[in-house]
Every structure is written in C-alpha cells, then in structure tokens.
Amino acid sequence: MFGKLTLDAIPLSQPIPLIAGGVVLVAILAVLAWVVIAGHLPYLWKEWITSVDHKRIGVMYTLLAMVMLLRGGSDAILMRGQLAIAYQSQGFLPPEHYNQIFSAHGTIMIFFVAMPFVIGLMNFVVPLQLGVRDVAFPTLNSVGFWLTATGALLVNISLVVGEFARTGWLPYPPLSELTYSPTVGVDYYLWSLEISGVGTLVAGINLVTTVLKIRTKGMNYLRMPMFCWTTLASNLLIITAFPILTATLAMLILDRYLGFHFFTNEAGGNLMMFMNLIWAWGHPEVYILVLPAFGIFSEVVSTFSGKPLFGYRSMVLATMAICVISFMVWLHHFFTMGAGPNVNAIFGIASMIIAVPTGVKIYNWLFTMYGGRIRFTTPMLWAVGFMVTFILGGLTGVLVAVPPADFLLHNSLFLVAHFHNVIIGGVLFGVFAGYIYWFPKAFGFRLHEGLGKIAFWFNFIGFYVTFVPLYAAGMLGMTRRMQHYDIYEWRSWMIAAGVGTALLSIGVLFQVAQLVVSILRRDELRDYTGDPWDARSLEWSTASPPPVFNFAVMPEVKTEDAYWEMKAKAAHGEPQPEIHYQPIEMPRNSPTGFVCAFFATITGFSLIWHIWWLVIAGVIGAFVTFVVFAWRDSDEYEIPAAEVERVDRENIAERRSLVTAAGSV
C-alpha cells in the first residue's frame, strides 16, 4: 500500500534532523495558523498563489530563495562547526549524517537558492526594463515557480521522512547506484531535481521568448539594458543545458529503478559518461547563475556612478562570448579522468580563454566608475566587494585550469574555496545587490541603509575569514568532504574558518534584521518618486510598486538608458507628449500552477517511496489540471481606460508634487 514507506522512515534516533524538522514544522504551522485566523487566506490565494503577474512571481521566487538560504546556511554552520572541533575526534555529526549535510548544502544552495534568486530577479525586472506589461507565458511562469517550490519541498521533506543523498551535490556513480546507495536518499535528490528542472526550463523558455519577442516600441537589441542581455544569455544557457541534466538524471533513475546499465560497473556501463554529461550541464550552470549577477552589477555600477555603462557593446559581446564558450570547458572538472594530455590541454586553454571576456567586464565596470560621481549605497558596496572578491576567485580559477596544477588540487579544499569564492563573491553578492536595488521598486519603500551596510561588512569580512583558510588547508593537502581529520597542521585553519562562518552568520542575521526593521519603519523609508536611486532604465519610470499593468502607456524608446534620456528631456522643459489612455488586456489569474505543483509533489513523493498507485493518481491529476486549464473560455480581462488614467494621473501628481516641493526649497 505505501511502498517502501514505513514508520521507520522517521529518524527518531537522530536528534539534529528531528529537532530541525520539528522547529521548521512548528514555524510553518504557526504561519499557516496566523494566515487563516487573521483572515489573510483569500488575499494570499487571490493575489499571490494564483497570481500570474510576473512581479508577484518574481517576488515569490526571491522569497523561496531567501528561506532556502537559511536552510542551506544552517547546513554550512553545522559543517564548519563539525570541522572546527573534529580534530582527532568524531565531532558532533556522525559520518552518515555529515554526508547528507554536505550533499544537501550544495544541492540547496545551487538549485533552491541561487537559481530561484536569479530567476526571481529576472522575472521581476526584465519586463519592466523592456517597457512591456508581462512575460510571454504568464500562466506557465506560475507553473515554473510552483514546480521549483515542489523540488524545494521534497528536499526538505527528506529531513524528517527518510534521508537525503550522501553522495555529494552531484551524485557520481557507482556510489549513487542502487548497490552502494540502497536507500531513498538519492531518489529524493533525483526526483526533486527532475521536477524543479522542468520548472527552470519553463522559466528559461519564457524569458528568452520575452526578451526576443516582447519589447516595447524602439527597444532595439542594442538599446536593451545590460541586465536584459545577461538574462537572454543566461536563459539561452538554461534552454540548452537543463535538458542535459534532465536526461542524465533520467538515466540514473533508470539504473536505480529498472536495473538499466548506463553507469553501473557491470554489463558495460560507463560511469565516466555520467561525469561528462553532468558537467556538460554543470559548467554552463555556473554561468547561468553568474551572468545575471553580471547584469545586476552593470545596472548598479552605472546608476551609482551616474554614468552610462562604459563599453556597452563590448559588454554585450563579452556576455555572448561567455554564453558560447561556457559549453566548451566542462572537462576541466575532471582532468584527472585521464583523457590524455591533448584533450586536457584543449580544455585547459578553453578554460583560460573564458577568463578573457570576464576580464573585459571587470575593466568596463572599473571604467564606468572612473570619473563618476560615485554614491556608496549598499548595492554599490556589494558591487565593489564583488569586483575585489571575484578577481581573486577568477585567479584561483585560472590556477586550477592548468591541468598539472589541477592534478594536485583536484577535490581538495582549495577547489572548495575557489568555487565558493566565485559563487558567493559573484552570484550571492550580485543577488544581494539586486535585491536591495530593486526592493523599493517591488514594495514602494527602501531597505534600511545602515543595517544593510553592517550586514555587508560582516558578510564581506566573514567570507574572507572563512574561505582563505580553506585555500590554505587545501594547499596543505586537505581533501573535501572529510568528516574528521588527524593532521595537526590543518587544525588552526579549520578553527579560523569556523570563526569566519560565525561572522557570516552575524551578517545574515543583520540582513534579516534589515528586512524586519525596514518593514516596521516603511513609512519613513517610503519612495514616492518611483525612482529612488536616480537611475537610468525604464523600470524606474513607473510607480513603486508598479501597477499591475506596469505602464499606463507603453514607453517609446529612442536611445540607450531610455529613462535617463526622458528625465533629461523633461528637465530641459521639453513639452511632454499628450497621453491617450487605452483599455488594457491583462492575463487572468489561474490556480493551474499551484494545483499542478500539488500533483507533482504527490507524484514525486510516491515515486521516491515506490507507491505506484499514487504515482498514477498524481499523473492523472496533473493531466486533468491541464485539460481544465485548456478548457477555460476567457484567459484575459480588460482594465478600462478610465481606471488606467486614474492610476496614472495619481502617480504623475505624486511625482509632480515632489518636483515642485524640491524646486521651491
């Protein structure tokens, strides 16, 4: 009846996951109870859960990422805490639990923090920057988000029902095969990523179609803000790389569920094929994450230097070059496979070449700042912190791209330090900058600057105190994924890294405090102008938060930095064009995404536990959901011209009153 699922699946003997799971469960139940008792449920359902508005979906993606960041961060604290004390002792985490923690940490941070964070920001910002009203496929957008949430939910369920993979964040066979991993851990990994991978693919298709086919009048390719370009490049990579992940994990699923021999030791299976396939996805994946961050930095640096982006066209070229070359370097993840000197040399050189367009970008940002009137706001601090940190990470990257050096550093803590250096210093700094930069656009008030700056400095210093020791320990020969160690020379570095993690944790606490304090004091932080940073692109030309239709009249673009140009013209007293309001058609809300994710959760969970009848029920449910969706008669509603005019006039009046107030002083 319940397949492999029995009461034994709940880890009553392990206090840490049980307590953690219990706390999370109580927190979720408390929030749910509050939502129901306070009567917020209809609002949540109508305005958020069933929303197909790209802005709302973007915010939900970001929220999911931030919640999962706390989960992945707790894993990190556990690991660094363990290693700070596990010198010639077992520490507080038994090996089978420690292995699950480092696997879950990597999986969560990449798939359920970094991915939803960048996709959330792209979703929110890109249609606004392109001067349009929505993405190409609004309902699919909602489906994509909810499928991502399904994957995150399954990973978290593994905390209390069964266990998670012990194989690392990429389940290398033969360890991940049924022979060596007979429990449900790897299955949790596989199904949650298959399901969220579909969600990511949907988001990628949606955003590429949006950028290529839905731009306002005059928004030529070479007038698009840089963030739109990096979004395009990143989502092209999603479309080309994520199917590889889906196929590769499907092969591993077939091995585990039906006894196929893709990656097994026996019957001719080839485990190195897994490494090749997974990294053919995995290397583009890091550029999927970091390219949008590059876009964010371009916006932030240009805005807070008060200058147009230096070398716009070279930036476009560099972005697209990275997009292509990122598919030609995957083998550098396993130089030690023994593909021979020629193959290794080619991939080593390609890996160094990809540093060139990245270097171009760094110089462009520096020259954008050069001679500018720089304002060191929190997003700008993150951007400058990124430039310093990312250069260091890039240099160690070039180091490990040299095959002979890599033979020594492969799978050492040096490598761990390198990729945290580029992913924290690149992606995480980027999404934090973007989150603070666009927060006032999303909610109509700014985040508290003081707390944000304290958070930045704790995170920035904490990062170095954590990861520089890992470089050193890696040089001293310490390999990754060790649960305890007996070598005295490593000990002080591990303690230092533990201290760094404490600093990082304080930084995260300040970020949480920043959000809470800003919400409490939102009235003083309110932004009435829609343009709190004196910025340059079209998202700032509409109100904060933007009306559901984004723009009352779709703007017509004549130059790069379209909004800057509009402001300049208005300042010169050029006559504003007469506005003719038209009724606007907007997509209707739909519960399709949520219901679909509900069935995906059921299907995924029952696949993990081999509850076959429930699998069939879940699949039928998902199909019925789609048919019901396809059967609806109207998918749009009309906002009358008078309503559009009312909303827009209110916004214009508010802005005008501010301008005249400023003028009279």
Added chain:
Amino acid sequence: MSMVAVTAHGHSLGIVEHPGPASKRIITGYGFWIFLLSDIIMFSCFFAAFAVLMGQTAGGPTGAQLFELRNVAIETIALLLSSFACGMASIAADVRNQFWFQVAMVVTAVLGLAFLTIEFREFASLIARGAGPTRSAFLSAFFTLVGCHGLHVSAGILWLFTMMAQVYAKGFRADIQRRMLCFALFWHALDIIWVAVFSVVYLLGSMA
C-alpha cells in the same frame, strides 16, 4: 512598420526601429519552437549515450542480431504518413473545416497508434528473447532512446485526442488555433527525431 531613426542633428543612422511586441501567434509559436529545441537537446544526450554504449553488449546480442529492418521500415512509413495527415489537419484548421479536421486527426492518430503497436511488439519480443534493457549497457541505451521517442508519440496522441475534443467543443477559436500550431510542430519534430533514430540506431546499429 520599420522606419529609419533620425538623430537630434538630423543624421540618418540607418537603424531600424523595433516595432514593438510581436503578435500572440508568433509569441506562442516561437516559445514552442524553443521548447522543441530543448527537447531535441535532451534526445541528443540519449543519442550520445547510445553512441558511447553501442559496442558494450557485455557478451549479449548485438544490433545486427536483433533488429528487423522490415518492421522498422513499416514503422517509419506509418510515422511519415501520420505527419502528412497532421499537415492535412492543420490545413483543415486554417480553413475552419470541422469535418475534415476531425478526419485528418483520426488518420494521424491511427497511424501513430500503428507505429506504437509495432514498437511495443518489438520491445516485447526483445524482452521475451532475453534481450531486455537490463541485459547490457547497449540494450539499456537502445531501450531508453527508442522508448523516449515512443513516450513522446504516446503523449502526442493523448494531446491529439484532447485537441480533437477541444475543437469539437469550442470550435476554431484563436487560442485553440495557436494550440493546434504547437501540436503540429510537436508532431513533425517527432518525425525529425525518428529519422535520426532510424539512421543512428537501426541502420548504423545493424551494421555494428
């Protein structure tokens, strides 16, 4: 629609101004094309796996011993004809002819089901002969690649029947026409993949 941009100084830059968002039909078709491309990339992984594992028969039967090209030829003809029928259905949808639309879709479905039946019998006979997917890495790759295409055809037939019911119930509404466009693209894409399966798996495979 296009016009030449003129700068403040009156110089023509020769830039073609972007005319604004595309029509819904173009957006839908374009998005679906991108989906199909991603689907083809997924297939290319299974093709790559098949190419790597083709020789790994683990002492079991090889392609040359297993494949019956006559059956495969019939399958191919059935699938290609079904694409022709699907094209007819698209034309019928364009001229909004309910009767011929339904007839052409039924023909498409029958040919598709014929294809699936032959494939299913091939799989069943292989398994009965002890040449199932668990026998060797070569057979794992074979069953996965060909089976994945078969799954796509099955999903396509489910979509096809849903499409027929919808056109019957709602007529040729604009959004249903767009859906039909996507279905036709999907069905033709399955042909393209089958041509590759036929060449790489069956023709090259029976030489190995």
